[in-house]
Amino acid sequence: MGSAILKIRNLYAGYKDGGWVLKGINLDIYKNKITAIMGPSGCGKSTFIRCINRMHEVVDGARIRGEIYLDDRSIFGMHPIIVRRKIGMVFQRPNPFPTMSIYDNVIAGYILNGIKLKREEKDHIVEDALKKVFLWDEVKDKLHVKGTFLSGGQQQRLCIARSLAMGPEVLLLDEPTSALDPKATRVIEDLLEELKKDFTIIIVTHNASQAARISDYTAFFYLGELVEYEETERIFTVPKHPKTQEYLSGKFG
Amino acid sequence: MLRERIKVLKDEMVSYAIFVQGMIEKSVKGLLTKQKELLKEVIEKDEPFANEEEIKIEEMCITTIAKFEPKAKLLREVLMVLKINNDLERIGDHAVNIADSGLYLIERPKVKPYIDLPRMSDEAIGMLKDSIDAFINEDAKLAKDVCERDDIVDNLRNQISRELITYMLQDPTTIERALHIVKISQNIERTADLATNIAEDVIFMVEGKIIKHHKEEEI
Numbered sequence: 001m002g003s004a005i006l007k008i009r010n011l012y013a014g015y016k017d018g019g020w021v022l023k024g025i026n027l028d029i030y031k032n033k034i035t036a037i038m039g040p041s042g043c044g045k046s047t048f049i050r051c052i053n054r055m056h057e058v059v060d061g062a063r064i065r066g067e068i069y070l071d072d073r074s075i076f077g078m079h080p081i082i083v084r085r086k087i088g089m090v091f092q093r094p095n096p097f098p099t100m101s102i103y104d105n106v107i108a109g110y111i112l113n114g115i116k117l118k119r120e121e122k123d124h125i126v127e128d129a130l131k132k133v134f135l136w137d138e139v140k141d142k143l144h145v146k147g148t149f150l151s152g153g154q155q156q157r158l159c160i161a162r163s164l165a166m167g168p169e170v171l172l173l174d175e176p177t178s179a180l181d182p183k184a185t186r187v188i189e190d191l192l193e194e195l196k197k198d199f200t201i202i203i204v205t206h207n208a209s210q211a212a213r214i215s216d217y218t219a220f221f222y223l224g225e226l227v228e229y230e231e232t233e234r235i236f237t238v239p240k241h242p243k244t245q246e247y248l249s250g251k252f253g
Numbered sequence: 254m255l256r257e258r259i260k261v262l263k264d265e266m267v268s269y270a271i272f273v274q275g276m277i278e279k280s281v282k283g284l285l286t287k288q289k290e291l292l293k294e295v296i297e298k299d300e301p302f303a304n305e306e307e308i309k310i311e312e313m314c315i316t317t318i319a320k321f322e323p324k325a326k327l328l329r330e331v332l333m334v335l336k337i338n339n340d341l342e343r344i345g346d347h348a349v350n351i352a353d354s355g356l357y358l359i360e361r362p363k364v365k366p367y368i369d370l371p372r373m374s375d376e377a378i379g380m381l382k383d384s385i386d387a388f389i390n391e392d393a394k395l396a397k398d399v400c401e402r403d404d405i406v407d408n409l410r411n412q413i414s415r416e417l418i419t420y421m422l423q424d425p426t427t428i429e430r431a432l433h434i435v436k437i438s439q440n441i442e443r444t445a446d447l448a449t450n451i452a453e454d455v456i457f458m459v460e461g462k463i464i465k466h467h468k469e470e471e472i
Binding site for chain 2: 193237
């Protein structure tokens, strides 16, 4: 199975004036693998990955209980900024900073954190990150054009580059292709396959076919509980739990 | 991702086909040249490996379908690998049957010189080889040619049976040995049938046409 980079132990999470949205999740995330978090709307999958980089706590009245270890260190003992640097996140809709150029978008993490870099260092980080997301050749002659001028798929790759520029260990993606057309989706999926050589990837998707195609492990969440967690090849051929079988057969979701 | 995976799957199946073809060749050669160790190798080593390989390829096909939901020609390719895989495993079983009878026959005097049997096995092995070549090169023309050669093997099998009946009538002490030779010819004939099935599957894979059960008139 490989080594676990993230260990989630007995994790509960909820919002103001409500019950628990996540109810006692235990899960190991394996290094340099793609793990898909799959389940119907409202099952807690987005809340789950937001807990992993401490974004959940930002919401007013949010509650969280349990433990999350990154390389055996509790993330709750680290500064949230450090956690988010080590565990990057990409959202459903591409969200490059609208006033920033492509170049500045890639190093936005440094700019916003007030980290000063030499010109050569910045150039190197930008080129490296854009190459990793296969965007360099497409944009190298227009790095100072606004990021929002790019197509949806390119913008999403720019957002991935922005996360990679901070040198994370883990990349969280919350339905990163749901706003993209099939061709741009394919490009992102191929990209993730490449990126897993250097990073650990967790992707939330309600598209079971996508989970099947790209992930090594799949976790099926239902009503805030982890129903089944298995190698993707197994969960899509012989799921153990009847609920997983029903979900994959399209009976709900 | 899917295309690369199907390529791996097809390569694995071609290696399996070559292995199974080798099993038939070995069992016939073991009989004709009285090499007991070849026959034993087919039964003791090759068959267990062939069984494991069949399961491995089947699992690869199932997970490919589950993970990638192939469509159109890619779907036909995976499904045909699944079917051909099954036919190959059965050819391996026929090789074992030939080797079993071979072990009986090589310890005993020949009923008659083997003349038609090597011709028949050459023809069946040639059909198998061509059906796999047709698969590799997606050559529907070669696959159709294989289908048309099935009759040659059938005729040889009938000829061997007729001839052996006369031997058995003349000398009942030959009956058991003669029956083993008939059994071998039946196993070779089934191998040719399965090679024909593979060729039909290749035609479906390449052209999307089903030509089974005497639909060849429609080709």
